[in-house]
Amino acid sequence: MTSLMISGCSCFTKNTPKDHATSSKSMYDESLAHGKYNSPEEYIEKGSNEDFIMTAGNRILFPFDSFSITEEEKNILDKQIAWLKEYDEYDIVLEGHCDERGTREYNIALGEKRANTIKKYMTKNGINEKRIKEVISYGKDKPLVEGSNEEAWRLNRRG
Incomplete structure (x- = not known):
C-alpha cells in the first residue's frame, strides 16, 4: 500500500516503482529537448502523486x-477528498506545520490540532x-x- 502525504498536510503512499516520478519528468524533459512543447500534464500518470498535486x-x-x-x-x-475517493488504494498521512513564532511545545500542539482538524474534515x-x-x-x-x-509565515502555517 502506498501512502500519500498531504501537508495540511496529507501524504499518501502506494506500491509503485520509485522511479515512476522521474520517468514522467524525463519523458517531459526529453520532449522539450526535441522541440516538442507538450504540457507536463500529458506525462503525468493518472493516480500518481504528481496527479494528486496537480x-x-x-x-x-x-x-x-x-x-x-x-x-x-x-x-x-x-478536491483532495474527491481524488482520494477515486484512488482508494492510497493510505494517508496528515501533517501539521506552524510558522516560527511561538515556543516549540506550543507549535507542536498547534500542528497536531491542524492535522487532526483535517482528519476530522476528511x-x-x-x-x-x-x-x-x-x-x-x-x-x-x-x-x-x-x-x-x-x-x-503564511506558507509555513500548513497542513
Whole structure:
C-alpha cells in the first residue's frame, strides 16, 4: 500500500516503482529537448502523486494561531477528498506545520490540532478513517520556506 502525504498536510503512499516520478519528468524533459512543447500534464500518470498535486494540491494553509479551516481551504480539501475517493488504494498521512513564532511545545500542539482538524474534515466527508495511517505534527521544525516575514509565515502555517 502506498501512502500519500498531504501537508495540511496529507501524504499518501502506494506500491509503485520509485522511479515512476522521474520517468514522467524525463519523458517531459526529453520532449522539450526535441522541440516538442507538450504540457507536463500529458506525462503525468493518472493516480500518481504528481496527479494528486496537480489535481488537488497537497497542502492547505491556516490563519495565524488557528487550526480552523477557511472556506477557501475547504475547497482544496474537497478536491483532495474527491481524488482520494477515486484512488482508494492510497493510505494517508496528515501533517501539521506552524510558522516560527511561538515556543516549540506550543507549535507542536498547534500542528497536531491542524492535522487532526483535517482528519476530522476528511472522515466527515467520506474518507475511511482506517486509511489515515498517521497524524504528525512538526510544529515549526520543518518550514516549507525560510524567512521571518509575513509571506514565509503564511506558507509555513500548513497542513
